Amino acid sequence: MPHDHSAHEQSGHGRPEHGSSGRGHHHHGGERGLGMAVAINLALTVAQVVGGIVSGSVALIADAVHNLSDAVALIIAFAARRIARRPADGAMSFGYARAEVVAALINYTVLVVISLWLASEAAMRLIDPPEVAGGIVMALAGLALVIDLATALLTWRLARESTNIRAAFLHNLADAGSSVAVLLGGLLIWLYGLRWADPAITLLISGWILWHALSEIVPVIRILMLGAPPEAEAEAVRRAIEAEAGVEGVHHLHVWQMDEHRASVEAHLVLADGADGGEAVRRVKARIAEAFGIHHATFETETRASGCAGTGCRIGQV
Missing domain, CATH: 1.20.1510.10 (Cation efflux protein transmembrane domain)
Structure with missing residues (x-):
């Protein structure tokens, strides 16, 4: 992962x-x-x-x-x-x-x-x-x-x-x-x-x-207050990520402004069976950068079979 x-x-x-x-x-x-x-x-x-x-x-x-x-x-x-x-x-x-x-x-x-x-x-x-x-x-x-x-x-x-x-x-x-x-x-x-x-x-x-x-x-x-940029609300970012091929779901999603000029995003990506994790992450990063101007991103990949790596989290949660 x-x-x-x-x-x-x-x-x-x-x-x-x-x-x-x-x-x-x-x-x-x-x-x-x-x-x-x-x-x-x-x-x-x-x-x-x-x-x-x-x-x-x-x-x-x-x-x-x-x-x-x-x-x-x-x-x-x-x-x-x-x-x-x-x-x-x-x-x-x-x-x-x-x-x-x-x-x-x-x-x-x-x-x-x-x-x-x-x-x-x-x-x-x-x-x-x-x-x-x-x-x-x-x-x-x-x-x-x-x-x-x-x-x-x-x-x-x-x-x-x-x-x-x-x-x-x-x-x-x-x-x-x-x-x-x-x-x-x-x-x-x-x-x-x-x-x-x-x-x-x-x-x-x-x-x-x-x-x-x-x-x-x-x-x-x-x-x-660690709010998301007005142009990059969490739900809009979620939809953009889930539209990417090979990504079946997103959870543990957080979008926030670090300062006036930079925003950051982190999320767990649930990949389709057989999807290449590294390639999926690269595509998601490119989409987020193009659509929202966010270049500071951290993604963790998992599958429905492997389950969520985070303590106390489950597939499908925010």
């Missing part, structure tokens, strides 16, 4: 080194942009907090807190990215790539807490709107909009390959939308004296952050 180990060599127990194949300059340049984005967001946070206090704008302070969370998220993402590139070892045989997933969970959880806090602050101010200096609000919101768009550009390259950086990239686009909202609030206060516009817009910002964080945290939790 052979085990298939070739998938382990193919996957290398980890992602390719980021600096390989002439891509080192690309990644170092992207990470320098990440550092610049952190510095810019920290400077903007200080300016917005001071401006919010001077002008009395809770919306401006809300935007500042969101910018601070973006800077912290970028720092966490950068640290996790460095950890994730460490090669597999005896303690972490799958490698350290899940460090980025853990960091993403931290970032999104913090965003949820921040959004709820902002909503409570805005609700209290909506009951008794304070005086707000609309001109200062508009000036700093305009500056924030420019910086948010610049930060998004700085993180765009790395966003295509990392869930952490992608989240930061999307957050900055959300910040740009928030800055537009704050600009509108400042304009309404300046033109018409609508003091309730500032806390009302803060509620909209809070709702936007909450919606964004909750929608992005779901796939992160799915990975940490």
Whole structure:
């Protein structure tokens, strides 16, 4: 009852080194942009907090807190990215790539807490709107909009390959939308004296952050809970395997995401009488790789006559 180990060599127990194949300059340049984005967001946070206090704008302070969370998220993402590139070892045989997933969970959880806090602050101010200096609000919101768009550009390259950086990239686009909202609030206060516009817009910002964080945290939790990739649910994988010639059944089937980029599958294959186990495993692996993009696979073969090799399992069980 052979085990298939070739998938382990193919996957290398980890992602390719980021600096390989002439891509080192690309990644170092992207990470320098990440550092610049952190510095810019920290400077903007200080300016917005001071401006919010001077002008009395809770919306401006809300935007500042969101910018601070973006800077912290970028720092966490950068640290996790460095950890994730460490090669597999005896303690972490799958490698350290899940460090980025853990960091993403931290970032999104913090965003949820921040959004709820902002909503409570805005609700209290909506009951008794304070005086707000609309001109200062508009000036700093305009500056924030420019910086948010610049930060998004700085993180765009790395966003295509990392869930952490992608989240930061999307957050900055959300910040740009928030800055537009704050600009509108400042304009309404300046033109018409609508003091309730500032806390009302803060509620909209809070709702936007909450919606964004909750929608992005779901796939992160799915990975940490060893869920199958959405495109490779266990039943779909089962059907693909059982369609292969020489395979009569599948049990002890497990499909899970190891990290953002890699999935794994293991199963017991019940072979037809006379089927070649090695050839059947090779065909099944090729089908799974082609249909679902899964290259990390371990299969154990058996027949109905031999029974299941696993302790306490039986033919036909999941």
